[in-house]
Amino acid sequence: MIKLTYENRRQLGYRFMMAPALLLMAAFIVFPAFYAFSLSLTDDALLGFAAQESSFVGLRNFSRLFGDPLFWNSLKVTLIFVIGSAVIGQFVLGFLSALALQRPVRYKPIFNAIICLPNAVPEMVVGFLWISMFASGEYGTLNRFVAWFGVDPQQWLYTFPLLSIIIVNTWRGIAFAMILLTSGLAAIPKDIYEAARVDGATDTQVFWRITVPMMMPTIFLYMFISTVTTFAIFGLVYTLSRGGPANSTEILGIYIYNQSFTAFQLGYGAAVAVVSLVVSMILGIIYVKALKVEV
Amino acid sequence: MVAVVRSSSEDVTVTHHASQRRAYLTLVLISLFCMMPFFWVVLAAFDPKASQFLQIPQGVTLDHFKNIFANESGMRWVLNSVVIVGSATILTLIFAGFGGYALSRTQAWWKRPLLYGIILVRIVPPPALIVPVYKVMLFLNDWINGLINQFTADVEQQQMLSRMFSFIDGYLGLILIHCAMQLPLAIWIMKTFFDAIPKDYEEAAALDGASQWQTVRHVLIPLALPGFAAAGLFAFINAWGDFLMPLMFTSSPELQTLPLGMFRAFLRVDAIDYGFLTALAVIYTLPAVIAFAFARKFLTQTFSGGVKG
Incomplete structure (x- = not known):
């Protein structure tokens, strides 16, 4: 009898302990995520008549959305941004550094620290640093660098806007890929490599026949996390270009912000947000299922 | 032709040197x-x-650097950032400590749904939430300002309280939204660390006559300290570097934090004080770099989010 009440009291205690965190996440993340769906069915606005009294418009926002070239442009830009920086840029450079750091090189901690540095910098400072790097005119840092190769000064953020933000995000995320892939490399048993060497396998063969297959789970995990985090980027691109010039760097997050708070169309902005939520939830469910996440 | 007569051990050292050089070249570039x-x-x-x-x-x-501390706005940005992000981090640690412990110890029906829920919540992209969160904040803001107006009729006091407790353009709102955004990861980290502390320790303490509070203070918290360190560091780094929330919910200059203050100063194209801004950027970056250096060893644990093997 006493045991039962003690157990009950403990169970009640767990619920109380959970409550504050749950309340905050519910109020500021879960409820808003669902609320986005209902807002996307209204003509809610930040200014004007609809701001006082928004009305239900059914799927009108969505039909407008799918006919809006700016929305498709934003999706395309997001896709190129994610593939260019997370799937290719960060992954290739991160994998190369992880492989190089596997070897008995000297000054390992120094290389490690330098590669990690960009990852620790706040988004706003990243934008600030790279605006100086990309500065136009012959004194811009990048322009002086390419001048060694005989390239004329460029207006990087105007001529190659999308490439520029891909370079910046690649720069920022090498560390993340390197750290995750290093932990994957460390988990490969060393005797497999020795056995392959004894059998006379070359470096290239070892890499493609042993390292890559053994790394597949880690690579998959990396691809998932980096896709999701890159999909959610806002500040990094906003401080660099605010989506411009002419929407060329308007990734989904910035498109939502611009539609909602620059064009004041909250209902329409919410419809874009719904698309973005659905995409990330699909990714999340695939992840939980495919990796058989144990909780 | 030399290669043909070379013994195989020499061959290995040659390829070894070559790949060693490649490794250095890669790392240097x-x-x-x-x-x-x-x-x-x-x-x-x-x-x-x-x-x-x-x-x-x-x-x-x-x-x-002297300018930052002499200049009113520079000092204000630094202080606002420290106060807001500091409070959000402490609040996150308290709530995540309780939540993580409960999630680790309970066997109730809500354990698994909640853990999967937290993974999904971590995947929600913050920019997708800005419109509905803005609405929620607006609602809470009206409510709290109604309370403040009931509480006191003195306009000056009203303004002061409104600055503290408003959800839009007030300290409380920014602290709570940062806290909410950092909670999923922090709870996850705390849960993982509490999982590693055997329940026996608590039971042993209880058998020795320790009260619940004594058990928490002298057994649980010391053992979970690395977890608190990891959770706190990541909450701090993420909230400190966040740009979106300050952009959404601050407008008055008195509330400006480092990221937004710097961004707006940088937008005044005609009069950018590069010395002031670069010094500020150094000051803004240093705490994040130091925190990251400490947090680095915990990093791989946070990626997996419960992936085993």
Whole structure:
């Protein structure tokens, strides 16, 4: 009898302990995520008549959305941004550094620290640093660098806007890929490599026949996390270009912000947000299922 | 033809040297790429004639740093950031400590749904939430300001309380939204660390006559300290570097934090004080870098989010 009440009291205690965190996440993340769906069915606005009294418009926002070239442009830009920086840029450079750091090189901690540095910098400072790097005119840092190769000064953020933000995000995320892939490399048993060497396998063969297959789970995990985090980027691109010039760097997050708070169309902005939520939830469910996440 | 007569052991050392050189070359090139943007900010922060361009300073000066602390807005941005992010981090640690412990110890039906829920919540992209969160904040803001107006009729007091407790353009709102955004990861980390502490320790303490509070203070918290460190560091780094929430919910200059203050100062194209801004960027970046250096060893644990094997 006493045991039962003690157990009950403990169970009640767990619920109380959970409550504050749950309340905050519910109020500021879960409820808003669902609320986005209902807002996307209204003509809610930040200014004007609809701001006082928004009305239900059914799927009108969505039909407008799918006919809006700016929305498709934003999706395309997001896709190129994610593939260019997370799937290719960060992954290739991160994998190369992880492989190089596997070897008995000297000054390992120094290389490690330098590669990690960009990852620790706040988004706003990243934008600030790279605006100086990309500065136009012959004194811009990048322009002086390419001048060694005989390239004329460029207006990087105007001529190659999308490439520029891909370079910046690649720069920022090498560390993340390197750290995750290093932990994957460390988990490969060393005797497999020795056995392959004894059998006379070359470096290239070892890499493609042993390292890559053994790394597949880690690579998959990396691809998932980096896709999701890159999909959610806002500040990094906003401080660099605010989506411009002419929407060329308007990734989904910035498109939502611009539609909602620059064009004041909250209902329409919410419809874009719904698309973005659905995409990330699909990714999340695939992840939980495919990796058989144990909780 | 030399290669043919070379013994196989020499062959191995040759390829060894070659791949060793390749490793150094890779690391040096990638490191240069990583370091390049920092040269400007570090040099310009001490350069009396700082500009937008990378240049060798004519002299070394600490004036830009002194300026930050003499200049009212610079000091205010730093303090606001410290207060808001600091409070959000502490709040996150308290709530995540309780939540993580409960999630680790309970066997109730809500355990698994909640853990899967937290993974999904971590995947929600913050920019997708801005419109509905803005609405929620607006609602809470009206409510709290109604309360404040009931509480006191003194306009000056109303303004002061409104600054503290408003959800839009007030400290409380920013602290709570940062806290909410950092909670999923923090709870996850705390849960993982509590999982590693055997329940026996608590039971042993209880058998020895320790009260619940004594058990928490002398057994649980000391054992979970690395977990608190990891959770706190990540909450701090993420909230400190966040740009979106301050952009959404601050407008008055008194509430400006570092990211937004710097961003707006930088937008005044005609009058950018590069010395001031680069020095500020250094000050803004240092705490994040130091925290990251400590947090690095915990990093791989946070990626997996419960993936085993």
